[in-house]
Amino acid sequence: MDTQKNKTHRGRKTGGKAKKKSGTPGARGSNPKAFTFQSIGKTERRVQRNLEKDERRVHVPMMDRAPKVAPPAIVAVVGPPRSGKSTLIKSLVKRYTKQNLREIKGPITVVSGRRRRLTFIECSNDLNTMIDVAKIADLVLLTVDASYGFEMETFEFLNVLQTHGFPRVMG
Structure with a gap:
């Protein structure tokens, strides 16, 4: 499929706008002594701001070491054998994920909310x-x-x- 070629823009070569945009220097460019500082307060603020900007460039910004995602809350299920630890973990996983868990091998992390995760650990x-x-x-x-x-x-x-x-x- 061919792509459509549009006509490119051609700038003005004659007329008022062309004269204005041509290389003729304006009043500010030709007489720098006429346009000095008007106000001492503005000048001080401008100088201070430029110094602060230069100082900020010198110092390296501190890194934000806070984690973007909070670590999961760790829930340990403890008890004697055949007391229902595995059944409890399986039912909690089914509650949050709506999927059956056949075997528990190690810690299980489940998303329980928009910004919350839970890690279940079964303990002997x-x-x-x-x-x-x-x-x-x-x-x-x-x-x-x-x-x-x-x-x-x-x-x-x-x-x-x-x-x-x-x-x-x-x-």
Whole structure:
């Protein structure tokens, strides 16, 4: 397909506008002594502004180190085996993404709002692992098997969290 060629603009060569735009110097250009500073205040402001602009060029601007996207909130799911940790994470993922999750392998990050993300971490029943996960978590969800009750590790975990004042815990 051929493209259309438009006629190019031809500038004026004669007439008033052509004379005005030709190389004749104006009044300001021919007599620089006649157009000096009119006001001392304006002159001071102009000089000060030029000095500030030059000074700004010398200094390197500070980088904005704030992240553009906030890091996700970390939610740790803690509890004894077969207490519903995986089921809770799967249902939360289904709630936010409307997709089923078959297996939980490592941390799962979910977009929960326009500017909010959540990272779910499943933690085993080992006390050291629970404390390590609680150090990085913003929220700890504690699951308990209602038919069995609290286990000794759960009480120890709650005591350690209470003495150190780690994150928020919900049961």
